[in-house]
Amino acid sequence: MNDQAVRSALQRHWDASDASDFEREHDIYRDDAVLDYPQSGERIRGRRNIQESRTAQPNKKRFSIQRMIGGGDLWITEYILTYDDRPSYVVSIMEFRDGLVAHETQYFAERFDPSPSRAHLVERIDGTSLR
Secondary structure (H helix, E strand, O other): OOHHHHHHHHHHHHHHHHOOOHHHHOOOEEEEEEEEEOOOOEEEEOHHHHHHHHHOOOOOEEEEEEEEEEEOOEEEEEEEEEEOOEEEEEEEEEEEEOOEEEEEEEEEEEOOOOOHHHHHHOOOOOOOOOO
């Protein structure tokens, strides 16, 4: 699978995630895929278990992709995952084998206010001034 095909598969995956299309969302995973959440210490084995864990999630979810980078068998997606109108900043690291995700690790971070001590050194990502 070439990089453009992987990028297209990832885009379909994230579009399906945003649409809560749980069947199509999980087409990208191998049957024996592993999903790790290091911050909670959880590991989920198997595509069906990964899918069931997400289907059981009661929150309304929205996905806003910020960046997808990678090549070959390693791809990283940065996105904002909004649960019930509360954003989390997420990095998903996907390792592919034979064109499907064999292992994914997701890291979550909450938004925090900028530190006044460095306000004179930074600019906002959205281009507006902090001062």
